[in-house]
Amino acid sequence: MNKRIAIGMISHETNVFSPISTPLQAWKDRVMFIGPEIIDKARGSKSAIGAFLEAAEDNDWEVIPTIVAAATPSAPTDAATYRYLKDQLLTPIMKSKPDAVLLAMHGAMKAEGVDDPEGDIAQAIKSVIGQRPLLLTMDLHGNITENMCRNCDGIFAYDTNPHVDSYERAQEAALCLQRIFSGEIDPVNAYQRKPMMPPTINMRTSEGPMVELHQLAREWEAKPGIINVSIFSGFPYADVPHAGLSIITTADRQYLKLAEQCSAAITNRAWEIKEQFLKQIPNAVQGLDQAASLMSSPVPGPVILADVADNPGGGGSGDTTELLRELLKRDIPESAAAIIWDPETVEQAIALGVGQTGTFNIGGKAEPAYGQPLVVKGKVRLLSDGRFIARGPVGRGMEWNMGKTAVIQVGQTKIVVSSLRIACNDADIFRSVGIDPAAAQVLLVKSRGHFRASFEPLAKHIIEIDEPGAANPNLHRYNYQNLVRPIWPLDQMS
Numbered sequence: 001m002n003k004r005i006a007i008g009m010i011s012h013e014t015n016v017f018s019p020i021s022t023p024l025q026a027w028k029d030r031v032m033f034i035g036p037e038i039i040d041k042a043r044g045s046k047s048a049i050g051a052f053l054e055a056a057e058d059n060d061w062e063v064i065p066t067i068v069a070a071a072t073p074s075a076p077t078d079a080a081t082y083r084y085l086k087d088q089l090l091t092p093i094m095k096s097k098p099d100a101v102l103l104a105m106h107g108a109m110k111a112e113g114v115d116d117p118e119g120d121i122a123q124a125i126k127s128v129i130g131q132r133p134l135l136l137t138m139d140l141h142g143n144i145t146e147n148m149c150r151n152c153d154g155i156f157a158y159d160t161n162p163h164v165d166s167y168e169r170a171q172e173a174a175l176c177l178q179r180i181f182s183g184e185i186d187p188v189n190a191y192q193r194k195p196m197m198p199p200t201i202n203m204r205t206s207e208g209p210m211v212e213l214h215q216l217a218r219e220w221e222a223k224p225g226i227i228n229v230s231i232f233s234g235f236p237y238a239d240v241p242h243a244g245l246s247i248i249t250t251a252d253r254q255y256l257k258l259a260e261q262c263s264a265a266i267t268n269r270a271w272e273i274k275e276q277f278l279k280q281i282p283n284a285v286q287g288l289d290q291a292a293s294l295m296s297s298p299v300p301g302p303v304i305l306a307d308v309a310d311n312p313g314g315g316g317s318g319d320t321t322e323l324l325r326e327l328l329k330r331d332i333p334e335s336a337a338a339i340i341w342d343p344e345t346v347e348q349a350i351a352l353g354v355g356q357t358g359t360f361n362i363g364g365k366a367e368p369a370y371g372q373p374l375v376v377k378g379k380v381r382l383l384s385d386g387r388f389i390a391r392g393p394v395g396r397g398m399e400w401n402m403g404k405t406a407v408i409q410v411g412q413t414k415i416v417v418s419s420l421r422i423a424c425n426d427a428d429i430f431r432s433v434g435i436d437p438a439a440a441q442v443l444l445v446k447s448r449g450h451f452r453a454s455f456e457p458l459a460k461h462i463i464e465i466d467e468p469g470a471a472n473p474n475l476h477r478y479n480y481q482n483l484v485r486p487i488w489p490l491d492q493m494s
């Protein structure tokens, strides 16, 4: 008889310092497919679920679709919403008792009253399927618990940041399942961590400490019996006791000792090089001083000021004002800022109409502690429905939607204000509202790292700025309640 495989996804990167709540509607607004709809939507896509479906087809596995849901990074989802999501995932599994479960999870989720939803879900599934396999793909920003590792048979974290390999990791998970079914392997996870919680500012996999850790992982994966090594650098804004870096080695059971050695060796190395995760960055005044001195250089292109602490992709509201305030003060010709999330201001601009001047209260509404609204006189330069095709390496020809959007000019600076909260990750955001990013002198972008693929080729220089927001790389700014102390870098540790 054909094997029956349940598939699903519940994915949220939770930032407890985010002023943005995560009700059920936030999931519905982003991604929520239930039951057979999942197959219609994901078949053929280069996503984790697409890879699971492909593998099922190749192996003649019968698919039991559960739920595929994701919400944009924000505060913990409420208890009722979490119960709903978990029920949608578990009910089909309880009914069908599948031969295996393949899930695409995030790893840094937190819900009201539940510190480790991924572990909670894995445990609940295992209580239904027992010895039958549960395999997970996860984001390398996951904060992983030992309980979660005990309750699944294999973990496949992304190897790339920016993340471009969710499809490939899911293919690996499916291949692992195939090998389990054939009796070739019986996997087990070896978990290891240190009291370290690096900020996310220097976690890219193309430079910095992650390069060395991944090199080590590839060396260990070449040894017999090692199936996969997952480097979880963690997400420091979840404020959970298990937050931070962890290494999980998935290996054939008879190689458990080797797997434990692998996780320990890489964790030790991460501890030794932990200072490399830190990065000193200038505040708005220093950053704009730097920008001013760079503007006269003959290298073409704009100086880009990245408002990294307010990255909507990490839980930022997208409406903080400190960097924007300083930019407006300097009144730089050919300067622009995107994307400021402020539906109220957009409505005001629409009511005024293009070409009209008004007094606006821009931003600072979600959490005034991260910067008060800016009271400015501005001219409505353009109104749009906010929909455009993003052709950059991040957008890949997909339609993006900022919601109703206004460009408001204050002095010589054009501000792109949107009704939907999204990160400024593609230079086509500026082009879509008539601003040529390559011809600008200075651009403010609200993003941490994903903007680089699109903006680096046209930028003269990129400056990351240290100002208030839900995802500031200086973790000392936050009032943590739930960490196990001491933990680096908040506490002095050698």
Ligand SMILES: [Zn+2]
Pocket: 139, 140, 141, 163
């Ligand atoms: Zn991530």
